Amino acid sequence: MNDDTGRDFDELRASRPTSLVSELLEIQKYQRNCPRDFTQVRSLKCLSPRQQTLKVPDPTLFKVTLPEDDGKFAAVSYVWNPSAYENDTTGRYRIMPEHPGRPKRSKVRDVILDRVVRYTVSGNIPAFWIDQECINQSDEKAKIAAMQSMDIIYRRSQYPVGVLSTPVRCQREIDCLLELLNGELVTQQWSLHGPKLTAEVNIEKARDILDVLFRVMCDPWWGRRWISQEEYCAMDRMRLLIPHKLGLRKARGGRIFGNIDGELSINAACFRQQVTLFCIACHRQEIWTSTREKWRCRLVLRRAKKYNMLQKYGWIVGDYSDGRAMSTRILADISRRSAKIPSDTLAIVANCCGYATRLDVETLSKARLRSLSLAILALFVLNGEILRNDTNEDVPCTVVDFLKRQSFQGFDPPRDDRKLTFMKRCRLSDVVLSEEGIKTHGYCWTRCKIFMPRCLASSEKGAQWHQDILRQLAEQLHGSYRRLADNIRKYLQGTMPGNMKTAGLREIFKSMAEGVAEAVEAGRPLILAQLAGHDQIWAVFVATTRHHTRSHIFTSCEPAEGRSSGSRSRPLDKYVSLQVVTSGNADSGIPRLRTGSWVNGLWFVDRIRPQEVIFPWPRFLSEE
Template sequence: MWLLIRHADGLVKSLYAQRELGKLTGELVIKSQKFKKYATLFCLAFCQSMEHDCSARRRCERILRRAGAYNVLHKYEDGGVESDARRKITVSVFKDLDYREITEPSDILAIAANVCSYNTRILVPKIAKDQAMSLSLGILTLCMSNGEMIKTDSEETALSKRIFDFLEDQSMSIGPPLQYGALTFIKHCRVPVSRLSAAGIHTEGILWKLSDVIRPDRLRQSLLFQDKDLNQNNIFRNGLDDYQRHRMFDLLEVLNQRNKKRYQRLANNLRAYLNGNESPVGSDDWPSKYCMDMMAACIVNAIDSKKYLQLARPIGGLPKGGRGVPYRAIFTRDRDELRHSGPTYIFTSWSRTKERKQEASQYRSLAKYVSVEVSINTTNGLARLKNRKWANGLCFFDGEANHPFVFEWPDSLCR
């Protein structure tokens, strides 16, 4: 979308200004995306230089709530990927829509669904302004139906808070595999939901049990140069760079040194992946190779940071399964995480971009990817999961069957 901004008749644009702002007489012509980016940068810089001017700060905050670019805010205002900005951007969308005091409150559901690229929509009748509970339930249902990640294994969160504050508290922190382009990754971190029930959020995926550890000292140090500026856009266009491929072949060598059968399937998968030239699916905005490349880059970063790697095997739909199954995944782990007592399980799920029709409308749902460490309870032969934290790893799940699981509701929603 292009914006036309009227300017004074006597203003003469230079050649540079014409290239950036168009040649239309009496109007500045600018892409809305670029306008939001630079308006956001200006407001953030202005607030920093005028931090003691409360009135100026309030004006800038109003602009940012209405025209702020979330990726710029994420990078500069919230301290980047290492802060609470890792929480889902969805919460910011809902809070900003609430700030605008939309005339018809129920319109928030439709607007948010469009902004967040939801494929499941909640159609509700008009909600009176004093029916906040009905709107809150609609917002909660919309988020859960579209697989937004919430904390289910955490301290109790009071339901007495407004729905926006509740979602902010319960929103699960996502650890993107790469720092640059984190918001794009977080946008796709959703569980594919088959249905909601009193038991929780029903989904399908693969359950992994972590086992053997590869210590940092098992991988030789490399004297090659790593491109520190590589980001997700580079990965999407070009895949892994030469340095990253070199380090992944070092990891392959370590796997080949372990002659037991349970390592060879993973070694073969990794070799085929590094030697493959898979082309992304044209209509898919999140092809599987792209996701694997990002996770491989994350593993390289972990190797260079002298973190531990832990191998995992798919175990079917129940925690007691998977005996004798060879390894098919590699996850990055911190030393403290390895001290966790008892078995460790990770749930993963990935789905392609899909086109869906609902009544007279057609929606293009985003590809979804989830990789979370979970705790497990088994009831009536069905594994019930609780989120613990995000986990990054390279998984080879080609040929592995998805199994049904249920993510339990937070305790505060069960009272």
């Protein structure tokens, strides 16, 4: 597959006799919606060291098979090629097969295995998984299957570890990292103004911190696409091993740095959070005076940012992506890294974003559909990501920039906590691509009426306050909108709508209920809506202004099918609640919708089948 992700869509369009949409429809034919092959994950092959492995000149690692529910192993994340700081010698370790047979010499660098064994033995971790030895590298089908399910291994591992090679050279660098990770550099000022450097941090101290962070972030580990997936899927359990010269003191930081000789073992999520806060605070206070320092700080933030911190404070550094889909941020970060095989990007993005629909790279190539840019776009849309079609801008851009600009940017989660988790589920259901646009299924709500609830307040606290507000709202609605009032009461009594079948969808519905309650308490107007073709009010939405008396709203939900192998990996539920503009019917008679803003609210449709609608393509894609 051709890595054309650096080319503008204008160039791609000019090199084809038909529109880009026509090629997207061809790519669609090679999607795979079937469950992934979890054979290797269910019976995971790992390596087990012994205590004496550290002491013998000819150490042996033993092949073991872990059952599906066993997460007590370290999933190793490392760079296959040696860095300038590493010896490239291999073969000192013997791998003993699980069943009777002759041992073989490992192809993994000795220095990597030395460090991983020290990590597992010091933490009493019984086994570790490392791709070069635990995947059959001579079996191409096994490699492809493992590649598509790699995310599950890192989600399942209780002790994932990233092995960096750039050493910490002196005591000053250790002390700087300790102050950073202890939270001593930035005040915990969770205000609208953002984080602030403490009074003790002067320009010299800030430069020292930036110097050591820049060295760490230049490690090859931060530059590989597969590794970005491994860290992302390991979540807050990933530890980073950073070597340091023997003799340096880290006793004061034992809780943060661990107890492995010659290693700093730090939590990756904590590291990312403190680095992000430090960089944002430096930018906010305009501490850097040289172009070089500003560039270094931007590079550090770009490579080590924590998504939830950037969601909250990104505006300080010019990142206004708080309402944009997580998938576009993930794709942008992955695209900045390198991959030996560019088409691996499709599996990496799918694994990180929890995509159920995959593309068969081998058959795509055989069909001469070799544009990685269009394959990424097809993958994005087939999995329900929402494209804005309310603008007709035609600006030359790459696929990453196109999705950043054209993906829906108005997500408005009803709760401040877990915003990113909410937005991951905001995707269209049951998508099919057509010449006319993106076909999906859902419910169209029309004849919206504005309802101004009487001022309500609750004496309840904690989780009960929103139920008390909704109970009062149901009483006000009962006279004129009895069906809606009854449905709200059923929800308050613990009966969820029939289409909210999974825990994820029920959590979304609960968040929406809290959003409605907050709007009522704040005196905001509500939209009461009827389902198209029906004459009763079955939905209540929070009005964004007082003038949406003729709004149309499109909602949909799709429960995740089944469950992936491993306790931490599940398919994602999908949920959408969009204000839309109708623009007639397509030639097939299906209603056409154009994207508007996100709308929070409650809707009830039991035993009513969703209807098919079309979101027309952005004009740029459909032009020849």
